[in-house]
Amino acid sequence: MLPVFPVVLPLFAAALLAALTKLVSQRLSQGIAIAATLATLGIESYLLHASAEQPIVYWFGNWLPRHGIALGISFTVDPIGAGLGTFASVLTLAALVFSSKYFDAAGNHFHALLLAFLAAMCGFCLSGDMFNMFVFFELMSAAAFALCGYKTEDPGSLQGSLNFAVTNTIGAYFVLSGIGLLYARTGALNMAQMGRALGAGPLDSLVLIGFVFIVCGYLIKAAVVPFHFWLADAHAVAPTPICILFSGVMVEMGLFALARIYWDVFNHALHPHLAGLRTLFVTIGVVTAFIGAFMCYLQRNVKRLLAFSTISHIGLMTIGVGLFTPEGLAGAAVYTLGHGAVKAGLFLVAGILLHRFESVDEFDLYAKGRRQRWTAAVFFAGGIALCGLPFSGLAAGDDLVHAAAAATGFNWVRLISLFAGAVTSAAVLRAGGRIFFGWGPAGDQSSAPKHEEKPETERGHDHTPATMFVPAAALVAAGLLVGLTPNLKPAASTAAMQFENTNAYATRVLDAQPAPAPLPPRPAPTEIFSGLLTVLGAITIAAVHLFSDRARDISAAIAKPLQLLHQIHSGHVGDYVAFLTFGMACFGLLCAYCFR
Amino acid sequence: MTRRVRKIFFLLSAAALVWVFFLAYSPLAPFGYVQSKYGDMVNAITVPERHITDAVTAVNFDVRGFDTLGEEFILFTSVMGVLLLMRRQKDEPAGDHEDKAADRMIPPASDAVRVTSLLLIAPTVLFGLYIVTHGQVTPGGGFQGGVILSTAPLLLYLCADYRPFRRAVPQRLIEASEAFGAAAYILIGGACVALGGLFLQNSLPLGQSGSLTSGGMVPFINLGVGLEVSGGLSLALLVYLEELLEEKEQ
Numbered sequence: 147m148l149p150v151f152p153v154v155l156p157l158f159a160a161a162l163l164a165a166l167t168k169l170v171s172q173r174l175s176q177g178i179a180i181a182a183t184l185a186t187l188g189i190e191s192y193l194l195h196a197s198a199e200q201p202i203v204y205w206f207g208n209w210l211p212r213h214g215i216a217l218g219i220s221f222t223v224d225p226i227g228a229g230l231g232t233f234a235s236v237l238t239l240a241a242l243v244f245s246s247k248y249f250d251a252a253g254n255h256f257h258a259l260l261l262a263f264l265a266a267m268c269g270f271c272l273s274g275d276m277f278n279m280f281v282f283f284e285l286m287s288a289a290a291f292a293l294c295g296y297k298t299e300d301p302g303s304l305q306g307s308l309n310f311a312v313t314n315t316i317g318a319y320f321v322l323s324g325i326g327l328l329y330a331r332t333g334a335l336n337m338a339q340m341g342r343a344l345g346a347g348p349l350d351s352l353v354l355i356g357f358v359f360i361v362c363g364y365l366i367k368a369a370v371v372p373f374h375f376w377l378a379d380a381h382a383v384a385p386t387p388i389c390i391l392f393s394g395v396m397v398e399m400g401l402f403a404l405a406r407i408y409w410d411v412f413n414h415a416l417h418p419h420l421a422g423l424r425t426l427f428v429t430i431g432v433v434t435a436f437i438g439a440f441m442c443y444l445q446r447n448v449k450r451l452l453a454f455s456t457i458s459h460i461g462l463m464t465i466g467v468g469l470f471t472p473e474g475l476a477g478a479a480v481y482t483l484g485h486g487a488v489k490a491g492l493f494l495v496a497g498i499l500l501h502r503f504e505s506v507d508e509f510d511l512y513a514k515g516r517r518q519r520w521t522a523a524v525f526f527a528g529g530i531a532l533c534g535l536p537f538s539g540l541a542a543g544d545d546l547v548h549a550a551a552a553a554t555g556f557n558w559v560r561l562i563s564l565f566a567g568a569v570t571s572a573a574v575l576r577a578g579g580r581i582f583f584g585w586g587p588a589g590d591q592s593s594a595p596k597h598e599e600k601p602e603t604e605r606g607h608d609h610t611p612a613t614m615f616v617p618a619a620a621l622v623a624a625g626l627l628v629g630l631t632p633n634l635k636p637a638a639s640t641a642a643m644q645f646e647n648t649n650a651y652a653t654r655v656l657d658a659q660p661a662p663a664p665l666p667p668r669p670a671p672t673e674i675f676s677g678l679l680t681v682l683g684a685i686t687i688a689a690v691h692l693f694s695d696r697a698r699d700i701s702a703a704i705a706k707p708l709q710l711l712h713q714i715h716s717g718h719v720g721d722y723v724a725f726l727t728f729g730m731a732c733f734g735l736l737c738a739y740c741f742r
Numbered sequence: 743m744t745r746r747v748r749k750i751f752f753l754l755s756a757a758a759l760v761w762v763f764f765l766a767y768s769p770l771a772p773f774g775y776v777q778s779k780y781g782d783m784v785n786a787i788t789v790p791e792r793h794i795t796d797a798v799t800a801v802n803f804d805v806r807g808f809d810t811l812g813e814e815f816i817l818f819t820s821v822m823g824v825l826l827l828m829r830r831q832k833d834e835p836a837g838d839h840e841d842k843a844a845d846r847m848i849p850p851a852s853d854a855v856r857v858t859s860l861l862l863i864a865p866t867v868l869f870g871l872y873i874v875t876h877g878q879v880t881p882g883g884g885f886q887g888g889v890i891l892s893t894a895p896l897l898l899y900l901c902a903d904y905r906p907f908r909r910a911v912p913q914r915l916i917e918a919s920e921a922f923g924a925a926a927y928i929l930i931g932g933a934c935v936a937l938g939g940l941f942l943q944n945s946l947p948l949g950q951s952g953s954l955t956s957g958g959m960v961p962f963i964n965l966g967v968g969l970e971v972s973g974g975l976s977l978a979l980l981v982y983l984e985e986l987l988e989e990k991e992q
Contacts, residue, residue: 150941154928157815161928164822165921168914206808207934208943215779217787219808255826262819269812281812288816292823330770333778355766714743720752721743728755734762 148196149204149221151189152231152268153282156182160261163254170254179257180242183264187235190268194228198637200661201644201654203274211656216336222274222655225641226479230402233483234267234395236624237490240617241387244494247501247603247611256296263289263391270399274655276325276360276411277335279403283321283367287314290396294384297602306383309719313376313726317366320730324359327352328411337410338655341648345414351738357412358734361404368400370464371434372729374457375715375722378441381453385602386497389449390621393456393493394486401460401467405475405645413648419741420470424554426736427468432562435461439569440708441715446508448496448577452489455532455570459485462563466547469554472646473670476638477546480628484531484539487625492528492574494618495521497602498610499581504601508577513584520619521610522582528622529578533571533684534563536677539628542635544677549670560676568683575688586692639667793948793956799877803960807942811927814967818924821974828981851900859901866894874968878957884964888971895976899983913980920973926966930959 159182163175170178196202202223205211209218238260245256266286273279291314295307329335331352332343344353362373369377377397381389404427408416416423438458445451463485466478498521500506503514515522534541544563551559579585628634643664644650650661690697714721743751771777788800802810870891877883899907930942937945946958955961 150931154811154931154941157811158925158928160815160822161818161921161925164818165918165925167917167921204940206940206942207804208940209805212783215783217780217783218805255822255829259819259822259826262815262822265815266812275809277806278809278812281809281816285812285816285819288819288823292819292826295827298827298829327766327770330777333780350769351765352767352769355762358762359766716743718743718748720748724743724748724752724755727752727759731755731758731762734765735758738762738765 148189149193149202149223149272150206152186152193152235152272153265155189156186156261156265156268158182160258160265163258163261167254172254175254175257176242176246179261180239182261183235183239183242186264186268187232187239190228190232190235193223193272194225194232197223197225197228198641199663201651203655203658210658211336211339214339214342214656216275216334216339216656219278220274220336220655221272222338222651223272224645225637226405226475226645227271227402229479229641230395230398230482231268231271233486234264234271234391237391237394237486237621238264240490240494240621241390243613244390244497244617245385245387246613256293259289259293263293267395267399271402274338274410275336276328276340276407279406280318280321280325283364283403284318286396286399287311287318290314290388290392293388294380294392296385296388297383300383303383305717306379309717309722310376310380312719313366313373313722316723316726317363317373319363320359320366321363324356324361324363327356327359331356336655337406338652341411341414342652342656344411347415349415349418349742351742353412353415354737354741355734357407357416358730358737360407362730362733364400364403364407366400366726367397368404368464369397369457369460370400370430371437371457371461372725374434374438374460375725377457378450378453378715379717381456382447382450386449386493386500389453389493389496390490393453394490395482397456397460398463398482398486401463401478405467405478408470409646409648410651413646416741422740424469424556427470428465428556428559431461431464431466431468432559433461434458434464435562435566437461437711439566440711442570443573444705444708444712445573446577448499448506448508448511448581449493451508451573451577452492452496455573456485456489458566458570459489459532462544462547462566465556465559465562466543466550469547469550469556470646471550471554472639472642473546473553473668474550474642475645476635476642476667477543477548477550477670479543479642480546480634480638481540481543483628484541484543484625487539487621487628488528488531491524491618491620491622491625492532494614494621495525495528498614498618500601501603501614502607502610504607508580509588511581512588513580515582516584518582518610520615522578524615524619524622525578525582526575527626529571529574530681530684531622531626532574533567533680534677535626535681536672536674537629538626539634540567540625541673541677542629545670545673546635546638548673548676549668560673564676564680564683567680568687571680571684572687572691575684576691579688579692587698635670636667639670640664643667789951792944792958792960793951794878794960795952795956796878796881798881799883799957799960799964803877803883803963804942804944804957807931807963810963810967811931811942814924814927814970817974818920818970821920821978824978824981828985856901859897863894863897863901866890866897870894870968870972874964875954875961877964878960879952879954884967884969885971887964888968888973889975891968891972892975892979896979904983908984911976911980913977916973916976916980919969920977923966923969923971923973926969927963930963930966934959 269282442454794800873882874887944958949956
């Protein structure tokens with residue numbers, strides 16, 4: 147019964163809020179939403195704990211498989227999925243607390259939509275059925291599009307939300323096409339059963355392109371290059387509490403889907419081409435990390451800056467998942483926690499700045515934050531944590547990914563994370579230096595054009611309420627401290643091994659046999675040196691940028707050719723769709739001809 | 743990108759993608775070849791085990807009923823999203839936007855339209871209810887019937903003017919019943935647990951196959967879905983009409 151709750155409890159609360167929309171006060175509605183989220187959080191963390199030994203399989207309506215053929219829908223709870231669901235509940239809680247000041251004419255729909263969003267994310271993480279995952283993907287999108295366009299008085303908000311909706315709906319279309327192709331081949335929607343059928347059958351272009359369609363559709367949500375364009379637009383316009391969910395966990399859901407689909411469905415069929423797939427996904431990850439980092443450094447709107455930094459970090463997580471080893475997946479999972487918490491905290495600081503000074507523009511805010519000592523402390527702590535400060539959550543993820551990369555012959559991956567971490571973190575430190583200390587000049591040639599940002603709150607701009615500050619500080623602290631959890635890395639590795647044991651998963655789901663106990667994981671060493679080097683690099687870049695005129699000239703000269711990159715991110719949804727089509731076609735042709 | 747560059751870039755990529763689609767679909771099994779045992783298995787169990795004569799309904803509301811719960815909430819969430827995005831801003835005075843095209847008029851409805859609409863309302867409601875309640879017997883169910891039911895307010899609008907129509911339609915009640923319809927799915931699923939089964943495990947008496955009361959929980963779910971779908975679509979209609987017409991009238 148328990149696996150059902152993370153989905154139906156928030157949905158029921160959402161329906162309740164919608165039914166009582168004009169009867170209950172905003173405050174009460176927020177209280178109901180928080181209570182539902184807390185309950186979801188409790189159940190998800192119990193599931194995380196309870197599934198550590200064995201995946202929990204729950205057949206809705208008690209439609210058990212007959213002769214190895216799944217009739218109904220199953221939830222298959224494992225620690226990676228339950229962990230992601232737990233994390234989604236934590237961030238939803240933070241968003242709900244932070245949004246106390248966001249009350250206006252929206253009625254209770256804001257809270258109800260947030261709960262539907264949470265339910266969809268939980269369902270997506272727990273489902274063991276390909277089509278059921280798609281249903282929750284759609285539910286997630288329906289809630290996200292509306293929440294993204296919340297600030298309806300701002301015309302930019304409509305455009306950002308529309309770009310998000312168009313690109314992600316195209317993604318959904320491709321996912322559905324892929325599911326259709328595979329259903330035609332396997333006659334199954336249960337992922338374990340599909341995996342068995344594909345492993346027994348031939349690997350032809352139908353299977354390969356089914357893989358491409360489903361994976362690309364989900365990678366649009368994950369915002370990897372060249373599917374990343376919507377992300378910065380959506381983050382720039384979405385209300386800050388929604389940004390933390392987008393950046394912290396929704397985007398990562400796309401990568402979770404890649405892992406789930408590869409390991410449960412395609413592992414047997416695609417195993418002969420594992421080396422090629424590794425190269426493909428590591429390349430995608432590297433390109434994403436670079437483009438995200440460059441674009442991040444060029445921004446002056448703090449929310450856009452953080453959004454591009456998310457793209458860069460997603461690149462690093464794509465490498466982790468795309469190495470297709472237990473350490474790689476474990477690394478990406480831990481990285482998600484570390485990155486998500488820190489990035490959410492940084493977004494909330496941007497929300498606090500918007501609340502206090504009605505702007506998130508680095509130059510408009512120049513030296514305005516001088517008296518915000520505590521906010522500044524949170525911002526700088528987040529900035530440093532973002533580049534993988536040793537022993538932080540991000541660093542723990544990095545350690546695991548680097549160990550996985552070394553084991554598969556991609557030793558140079560650590561250089562990529564050093565570079566991307568240093569540049570994205572330097573951008574945050576640079577913006578923080580300007581805003582909170584008034585360092586450096588008040589204007590700059592190399593940066594992007596200005597975007598106007600409407601304030602999100604109405605009253606009380608002369609102080610920062612605790613409901614805004616506490617979630618921000620708590621999230622950054624959590625991101626730093628989660629890396630100190632003694633058992634984090636081995637537990638994540640064990641969970642990843644369980645996740646990637648395709649045969650055990652299938653027998654557990656279809657034959658109700660217990661899965662074998664996983665082997666003890668290999669320890670991943672803590673890399674203090676490269677972490678410190680990244681921190682040093684970030685501080686150096688930021689300091690040189692702020693204090694050296696000549697360096698600014700040089701960076702302006704470097705930024706000139708990067709203007710082309712800027713122009714590509716035009717905000718025109720037609721451009722985005724063209725790139726998306728291009729990426730999809732390349733991916734499809736590559737897979738169809740290289741992996742035959 | 744300029745318009746021209748974008749067009750060329752897109753068309754070239756789309757051509758390549760067409761080739762990808764061709765590669766994907768060419769190894770498909772020939773037409774009429776049945777790969778899957780699923781259909782046969784479902785056909786073999788719906789009547790004996792569930793007393794449901796419409797196999798599609800059996801799959802949608804019983805065997806894979808949890809998918810349909812998610813789909814119902816997609817509609818519910820979308821309608822909430824519409825309500826959120828179309829809300830009137832605090833500083834947005836009603837009737838602020840004048841229609842700039844002075845010659846664009848709403849043509850008054852002719853008497854023929856009014857009378858026909860009035861006559862159609864009752865049969866439409868009846869037909870909608872028929873489709874909602876017969877899902878377990880013949881093709882149909884809450885989604886299809888709900889859509890038919892939601893055309894009743896539209897007919898009402900056609901046979902009266904906007905103001906009387908607005909007065910006649912109880913928006914609060916529709917909002918509440920829509921949410922209740924959505925919640926009902928979860929309540930029924932939970933009731934199955936209370937009766938000692940798993941979530942959405944059909945534990946009610948199954949009734950006589952082919953009758954209105956067959957299928958255990960399925961007719962109840964269909965009623966809830968019908969309420970949700972008709973309410974949701976009516977709400978969306980109301981909100982759009984409000985946006986369009988209140989501006990016109992002032």
